[in-house]
Amino acid sequence: MIFAEASQIQCEVAGSPTGRFFALLRMTGWILALAWASAALGVERAPDKTVVLTFDDAVKSQVTNVAPLLTEYGFSATFFITQRWMDDQVRFMSWEDAAALHGMGFEIGNHTWTHDDFGKAEAGARLGAELVRVERELARVGVPRPVSFAWPGNSLGPEALAALRGAGYRFARRGMQPEVKYGEIVPGPLYEPGKHDPLLIPTSGDGYPGWTLEHFKRVVDRARDGKIVVLQFHGVPDEAHPWVTTPLERFREYMAYLNQEGFRCVALREVEPYIDRAHAPDDPLAETLSRPRETASVGPAVDKNEVLFIKAVVDKVIVNEGEPVMLELQLWRIIHKDIASGPFRGSGIKLPPTEGFRVEDLEPTQFEAKQGQQRYQVSVNRKRLYPTRTGVLRIGSWHWEGIALFANAATIGRKKVRYQLDAEPIEIRVVPASMPKP
Numbered sequence: 131m132i133f134a135e136a137s138q139i140q141c142e143v144a145g146s147p148t149g150r151f152f153a154l155l156r157m158t159g160w161i162l163a164l165a166w167a168s169a170a171l172g173v174e175r176a177p178d179k180t181v182v183l184t185f186d187d188a189v190k191s192q193v194t195n196v197a198p199l200l201t202e203y204g205f206s207a208t209f210f211i212t213q214r215w216m217d218d219q220v221r222f223m224s225w226e227d228a229a230a231l232h233g234m235g236f237e238i239g240n241h242t243w244t245h246d247d248f249g250k251a252e253a254g255a256r257l258g259a260e261l262v263r264v265e266r267e268l269a270r271v272g273v274p275r276p277v278s279f280a281w282p283g284n285s286l287g288p289e290a291l292a293a294l295r296g297a298g299y300r301f302a303r304r305g306m307q308p309e310v311k312y313g314e315i316v317p318g319p320l321y322e323p324g325k326h327d328p329l330l331i332p333t334s335g336d337g338y339p340g341w342t343l344e345h346f347k348r349v350v351d352r353a354r355d356g357k358i359v360v361l362q363f364h365g366v367p368d369e370a371h372p373w374v375t376t377p378l379e380r381f382r383e384y385m386a387y388l389n390q391e392g393f394r395c396v397a398l399r400e401v402e403p404y405i406d407r408a409h410a411p412d413d414p415l416a417e418t419l420s421r422p423r424e425t426a427s428v429g430p431a432v433d434k435n436e437v438l439f440i441k442a443v444v445d446k447v448i449v450n451e452g453e454p455v456m457l458e459l460q461l462w463r464i465i466h467k468d469i470a471s472g473p474f475r476g477s478g479i480k481l482p483p484t485e486g487f488r489v490e491d492l493e494p495t496q497f498e499a500k501q502g503q504q505r506y507q508v509s510v511n512r513k514r515l516y517p518t519r520t521g522v523l524r525i526g527s528w529h530w531e532g533i534a535l536f537a538n539a540a541t542i543g544r545k546k547v548r549y550q551l552d553a554e555p556i557e558i559r560v561v562p563a564s565m566p567k568p
């Protein structure tokens with residue numbers, strides 16, 4: 131059919147000068163070749179100004195504030211539903227609310243039952259069951275089985291990815307990581323259907339309270355050349371999770387801008403025409419996540435207990451009355467290129483009880499040391515303890531809390547391990563000065 135029409139065009143221009151005729155013939159050939167190629171692939175290029183709108187966590191304000199505004203502008207969107215916070219019926223949706231959004235023409239996506247960290251192996255193994263639980267509740271209120279998924283907490287893992295593929299999900303949205311660090315207000319990666327796995331669609335802009343209209347424009351104005359902007363919002367506003375809230379006034383500005391500038395706002399499932407299902411894109415992230423994970427150790431040949439530990443050290447355990455004891459509270463942190471560690475923010479470092487001693491604090495100090503196969507940075511809190519009576523005195527246990535971050539190819543970003551450490555108490559025998567030490 132296309133060929134017949136093209137032949138007619140050639141006939142009509144047959145009377146023109148020869149050069150022009152051949153130029154047109156070549157052009158027609160190209161048009162035919164392109165038409166044939168795109169028909170064979172069945173893939174379209176996303177029009178410029180295509181923006182995917184997504185809203186996570188089933189926040190009530192998405193029903194009261196977001197949906198009516200989107201409807202006013204004729205925008206489509208995906209709402210990712212989780213049961214996690216639904217007990218709070220004031221600030222979060224019910225299943226019936228999700229059904230109402232579906233009734234308005236919006237896409238309902240699966241955001242799991244528990245909103246757990248599915249980057250972890252154990253949670254990832256459970257994902258299939260969680261998807262079904264959400265699907266059942268949606269079915270109960272008349273919402274069809276979702277085809278889209280959003281990774282909770284933007285955390286990725288190989289087990290969960292396999293579960294998603296197995297369950298037949300067609301689209302899944304991840305966060306701006308690993309391209310952009312969490313919490314940074316910079317434009318995130320654009321979605322390129324030829325480059326990204328459809329189950330690892332990146333977020334191009336994650337709505338933080340610190341966003342301005344200027345930043346929003348920087349994020350969305352990049353939607354061109356077949357690249358799609360994917361926006362991730364939470365509540366508008368989000369009272370339960372203020373770190374991801376978007377004030378309603380700002381949100382109105384953002385949507386008005388999209389409307390004025392003629393952006394095409396769609397749900398995630400509407401990117402289907404741009405995906406070549408016959409040829410999987412060469413997504414390095416998918417490649418990383420298809421490798422089996424090492425779970426036995428936290429890093430290359432490093433045991434968890436070798437990474438961080440504390441010690442309480444005294445220079446002697448039997449002293450004469452009036453003779454001081456030197457106490458060192460040592461924090462041992464491994465020196466390793468893939469491991470960073472430090473105290474847990476706002477958490478307790480409890481110094482040991484030292485009843486029966488008068489305590490003199492000394493300058494803290496540091497040194498490097500080897501133990502086993504590993505090298506350590508040792509931070510030392512030093513005290514001089516003067517016994518105030520004789521008998522057995524006790525230096526109680528000291529407690530330290532912290533985290534270690536492991537660069538780990540199998541989990542995206544970094545793996546975090548929390549430590550709660552206690553040192554053994556120490557007993558000091560104080561003998562009267564007149565008596566020789568045994």
Ligand SMILES: [Zn+2]
Nearest residue numbers: 186187282283
């Ligand atoms: Zn979420």
